[in-house]
Amino acid sequence: MNVHHLELFYYVARHGGISRALPYMPYGIQQPAVSSQIIQLEKDLEVKLFERRPFALTHSGERLYRFSQPFFSQLPAMKRALAQEVEFLRIGAGELVIRNYLPQSLGKFRQKMPKVRVSLASNATVPLLAQVQSDELDVAIVPVSPRTPAGLTQASLVDIGLALIVPKKHPARTAAALLKSHSDESLISVPPGEPLSDLFQIELARRGQHWLPEIELADLSSLESYVESGMGVGVSVNLPPRSKGLRALSLLRFPKLRVAAYYKKQASPALKLLLKILQQDAKRFG
Structure with a gap:
């Protein structure tokens, strides 16, 4: 039995299917690779471990999971x-937060606590919060959830405005103008359920406007790439795009995206210091 295959099976069984387990894997791996390695595990064991559609563990799968x-x-x-002599701080956040919000604050943190080892993980909101709950991360810096997840403490950090991301040569000069004449434009957004997407759609509905996404992407970095390739207009946060070939059109009078840190109730001294620095630096983005 290949132990790596067994580990993949553990995550699939724990989360109820291959696609559901992918965000929680401790390393990057694609669905086809997981499927093929699970099949190989079944061949090695000469048993079927779970039914695919709908997902359900077989008797053998239940025994192996236990x-x-x-x-x-x-x-x-x-x-x-095993790492008691070295203090770690494991941070999870979206790619844009890691790129735009954390570098300067982490620089200040490292000056005061140079011996603390910092790791950064990028993912969507729900998987990151689950990783904090399961002690795989110390803190998740993500958009505010409607309800604080069980067992976690929320510390508000910053409110960031929304924006429409367009190619630099796009004729629209303001977001308001684009919202009035978007009939020929495809909208690119993160999936429904993500706070950014929900804020945008709720405010549009309140104004009596409709513009549903035709392309949904898991992260804002990919969204910018699709916009730059001419696939449509992106809904994002009002921060400078990574590419000089893009512009951000501020969505004035739209609700801001509130970002917070979620962590277990007993924060370490290192985490307390980081939260203090992040809150002090928040004015750069408000």
Whole structure:
């Protein structure tokens, strides 16, 4: 039995399917690779581990999950125990937050706590919050959720305005003008359920306007790439685009995206210092 294949099976069984498990994998891997390695595990064991549609563990799959769960579920705690002499700070955030909001603040943090090892993980909001709850991350810096997840504390950091991202040569000069004449434009957005998408659509509906996305992408960095390639107009935050070939048109009088830090109730001294610095630096983005 390949232990790596067993680990993949553990995550699939824990989260109820391959696609649902992907955001929680501790390393990057694509769905086809997971599927092929699970199939190989079934061949090695000569049993079927789960039904595919709908997902359901077989009797053999239940037995294997119960066997593997104690080991893999305790790996994060064991990793921390083995690293007691070195303090770690594991931060999760969206790609744009990591790129635009964290560098300067982390620089100040490192000056005061140079011995603390920092790791950064990029993902969507829901998986990051789940990783904080399961002790795989110390803090998630993400858009505010309607309800604070169980067992987590919320610390507000910054409110960031929304914007429409367009190619530099796009004829629209303001977001208001574009909203009035978007009939020929495709909208590119993060999926429904993400606070950014929901804020934009709710405000449009309040104004009696409709513009549903034709392309949905998991992260704002990819969104910018699609806009630059001429695929449409993107809904994003009002921060400078990464590419000089793009412009951000501020969505004035739209609700701002509130970003907060979510962490377990007992914050370490290192995390307390980082939160203090982030809150002090928030005025750069408000």
